[in-house]
Amino acid sequence: MSDGKKHRSHLPMPNTEKPSFIAYDAKDPDSKFPPIEQLRPPRGAPNVLLILIDDAGFGSSSAFGGPCQTPAAEKLAEEGLKYNRFHTTALCSPTRQALLTGRNHHSAGMGGITEIATGAPGYCSVLPNSMSPLAKTLKLNGYSTAQFGKCHEVPVWQTSSAGPFDAWPTGGGGFEYFYGFIGGEANQWYPTLFEGTTPIEVKKTPEEGYHLMEDLADKANGWISQQKALASDKPFFVYFAPGATHAPHHVPKEWADKYKGQFDQGWDKLREETLARQKRLGVVSPDCQLTAPNSEVPAWDSVPEDMKPVLRRQMEVYAGFMEYTDYHIGRVIDGLKKLGVYEDTLIYYIIGDNGASAEGGVNGCFNEMSYFNMLQLYETPEYLTERLDKLGGPESYNHFSAAWALAMNTPYQWTKQVASHWGGTRNGTIVSWPNGIKAKNELRMQFSHVIDVAPTILEAAGIPQPVSVDGIQQDPIEGTSMLYSFNEEQAPDRHETQYFEMFGNRGIYHKGWTAVTKHRTPWAPMGAEVPAFDDDIWELYEPGDWSQANDVAKTNPQKLLELQRLWLIEATRYKVLPLDDRMIEKINPDTAGRPVLVKGKTQLLFGGMGRLSENCVLNLKNKSHSVTAEIVVPEKGAEGVIISQGANIGGWVLYAKDGKLKYCYNWGGLKLFMVESADRIPAGEHQVRMEFAYDGGGMGKGGMATLFIDGQKVGEGRIDATLAMIFSADDGCDVGEDSGAAISPDYPPGHNSFNGKVKGVLLSIAEDEGEGHQVDPALAIQMALARQ
Numbered sequence: 001m002s003d004g005k006k007h008r009s010h011l012p013m014p015n016t017e018k019p020s021f022i023a024y025d026a027k028d029p030d031s032k033f034p035p036i037e038q039l040r041p042p043r044g045a046p047n048v049l050l051i052l053i054d055d056a057g058f059g060s061s062s063a064f065g066g067p068c069q070t071p072a073a074e075k076l077a078e079e080g081l082k083y084n085r086f087h088t089t090a091l092c093s094p095t096r097q098a099l100l101t102g103r104n105h106h107s108a109g110m111g112g113i114t115e116i117a118t119g120a121p122g123y124c125s126v127l128p129n130s131m132s133p134l135a136k137t138l139k140l141n142g143y144s145t146a147q148f149g150k151c152h153e154v155p156v157w158q159t160s161s162a163g164p165f166d167a168w169p170t171g172g173g174g175f176e177y178f179y180g181f182i183g184g185e186a187n188q189w190y191p192t193l194f195e196g197t198t199p200i201e202v203k204k205t206p207e208e209g210y211h212l213m214e215d216l217a218d219k220a221n222g223w224i225s226q227q228k229a230l231a232s233d234k235p236f237f238v239y240f241a242p243g244a245t246h247a248p249h250h251v252p253k254e255w256a257d258k259y260k261g262q263f264d265q266g267w268d269k270l271r272e273e274t275l276a277r278q279k280r281l282g283v284v285s286p287d288c289q290l291t292a293p294n295s296e297v298p299a300w301d302s303v304p305e306d307m308k309p310v311l312r313r314q315m316e317v318y319a320g321f322m323e324y325t326d327y328h329i330g331r332v333i334d335g336l337k338k339l340g341v342y343e344d345t346l347i348y349y350i351i352g353d354n355g356a357s358a359e360g361g362v363n364g365c366f367n368e369m370s371y372f373n374m375l376q377l378y379e380t381p382e383y384l385t386e387r388l389d390k391l392g393g394p395e396s397y398n399h400f401s402a403a404w405a406l407a408m409n410t411p412y413q414w415t416k417q418v419a420s421h422w423g424g425t426r427n428g429t430i431v432s433w434p435n436g437i438k439a440k441n442e443l444r445m446q447f448s449h450v451i452d453v454a455p456t457i458l459e460a461a462g463i464p465q466p467v468s469v470d471g472i473q474q475d476p477i478e479g480t481s482m483l484y485s486f487n488e489e490q491a492p493d494r495h496e497t498q499y500f501e502m503f504g505n506r507g508i509y510h511k512g513w514t515a516v517t518k519h520r521t522p523w524a525p526m527g528a529e530v531p532a533f534d535d536d537i538w539e540l541y542e543p544g545d546w547s548q549a550n551d552v553a554k555t556n557p558q559k560l561l562e563l564q565r566l567w568l569i570e571a572t573r574y575k576v577l578p579l580d581d582r583m584i585e586k587i588n589p590d591t592a593g594r595p596v597l598v599k600g601k602t603q604l605l606f607g608g609m610g611r612l613s614e615n616c617v618l619n620l621k622n623k624s625h626s627v628t629a630e631i632v633v634p635e636k637g638a639e640g641v642i643i644s645q646g647a648n649i650g651g652w653v654l655y656a657k658d659g660k661l662k663y664c665y666n667w668g669g670l671k672l673f674m675v676e677s678a679d680r681i682p683a684g685e686h687q688v689r690m691e692f693a694y695d696g697g698g699m700g701k702g703g704m705a706t707l708f709i710d711g712q713k714v715g716e717g718r719i720d721a722t723l724a725m726i727f728s729a730d731d732g733c734d735v736g737e738d739s740g741a742a743i744s745p746d747y748p749p750g751h752n753s754f755n756g757k758v759k760g761v762l763l764s765i766a767e768d769e770g771e772g773h774q775v776d777p778a779l780a781i782q783m784a785l786a787r788q
Helices: 071-078 092-101 134-139 212-230 253-257 267-281 308-339 381-386 402-408 450-461 557-573 777-786
Strands: 047-052 081-083 144-151 177-182 193-195 198-200 236-241 345-350 429-432 442-444 497-502 505-510 513-517 539-541 602-605 625-633 640-647 650-657 660-667 671-680 684-694 703-709 712-719 733-735 757-765
Touching (some): 071 345, 092 450, 144 212, 253 308, 308 345
Parallel strands (some): 047 236, 081 442
Antiparallel strands (some): 193 198, 345 429
8 A cells, every 4th residue: 555545553564465356368458457556654754863871960961051071963953853851760771671662760670779669550661562762663653773872771680692572672572683782781892782672892902992882883874874875765764863972981991081170069069050051052041049058068178188089080081071972972973974865864862761870879989889889988089099090991890070070960859760859850852854854053941851852753754653563452652742842932931840750759740840858868878767757858849940959848738738739640640669779679679579590599601601690690798608610621720701791890700710619708808718629620521619618797808718629639728708799790600711801810701711612611509519529421311400
């Protein structure tokens, strides 16, 4: 059927038609068949480039008055529109799920990040199949689709190479091509990457100039060029979400050095300078007030002088990282211009999936994992000062101080995770579409939310919201198209009501009014006490209060009550209830109620398996355990990694060095514990084993590591402390190598594969250890299966 007659509400559409007349002979004049039609969107549908950067506050980018130079964003704004009342959900996975579906994050099952999913419908991390992702809807209407960068929407029990891949970009996500990482963050120097669902190796090293941001831009430009070369009449949908500027703040040194001395004044003065620039740009109201300093972080003048150089460098590194990120985004946009498709491309450049992150704690950190492992006390001023020049480089896994995050959210209160206040949810956004938007370099002040992007793109493409997809009736999109505001500056708001919730931090917007309550502080310890929900103190802000600076709850209690009631109605409508502020219980899958990939107390891994996230590997933390490997040693002697888990920021590795068996436990990059065999491993087939006897008495305690070759004890050593919660958010477990940043200094990153053969490795929690410090290889598989 012709394009104009297609019924696009039920997807996929029929791809063939039954002829009304069938002749015996094709030469019969009545034998007529229409030419085979290629699926295409409605005429005039634009290309779409959707850019989402990470952990960037409203007051960070120079396009919105911030100190971090973003010339690509500024240039795009000159050719399009700035939206200064665009909002996110205050956290990454929820924002991304909402962005790609047009539904509120709880409606789409993503009330938190995937790692803390529970059995509650609004928090399960499983996207209902009644909510077709935008990319899938576009693909089924004839778009070419590709995603580059971060995907943090896959349920953690589905992140391995065993699948299922329903929630992966190229599985059920609707993308025909994916190049990026699965999870919350990536080591920008040594990322764990997938092409489609296949793990791939990065061929360059940081010393050779590798950085993930450049890699992603190269891949995006290459894919777009190929797509236009082969199917020039077919529009594309590219989702470019690089994971920058999320921690770790990794950037080439020369980019950070551009900002030397620019933050010597400290965060308090920086907030004042930023607000002044914002007023000059007009991205805040002329009478906007700077919100009061946060009492939970120190004033800059009270910071000890010996700590200030570290803190200044943290901000220099972050600013360099943002400018470097923007530079490569500019390369992608310039690529569209070189191909001659820029004019007909609808571009969204969303500067942050939430506000700036305060997860670095009050002092910031050299290793972000110290925050999650409750080790930040060890990152003393002396420790940080010794590593000042390494911040941002391959040896670091750094994050800046929460005070810098607050400054990056100027003029608003609070940060990422705090969905109650604009500091956590208001993100500057730029929209450009030369052939579809007449206005240039104009400001749009209509209230909008991340759920509004999907319906905007569908309306711009002339594609209806689907009624059914794959035979499943679809829930209505909950966002409001922003297209009405593209060419009408004074158009009244259409998105008049929006709830917010994250970790019990709650807010409601309605026709200019906001009622909010902050429940949990982002940098508080994981087990910190929080008040009962009914004891939370609510604040009320009037429509003219741009920055939520003047609380009028006491003078207008009736309006506050009205909005609190409205929040409860919206929370019920969108699956926010029951509220859940537990943290430790949600990290533990047993108490959270989510599935686990690895069941039982043993796991058998085989040679060649790798890039296994911590959710895909038997959890050996805080308990006695063993690691047993069957290996074949060449005549020249054993060398290289047998099995590893983690990275230079924390982990463990069993390997051979100069023919001897070694075990290294890397305690958060703070200290290395080494155990080595007295003798070399003989040539031939052997069983090597490490037994760890945990001290007990709580989490993160030490123990004794003992090495065995063919059941005979060959070495032992004390491990004084272990990591309680996590090794790495990016580097996983590898058999036969240590991919990414090296755990032990005994071998280099890359080129550390075992020089013989690793036939298999059995991980076992104490009660399943073999007798006589040896495991019968013939029974290993049987043992593993019996525990499933």
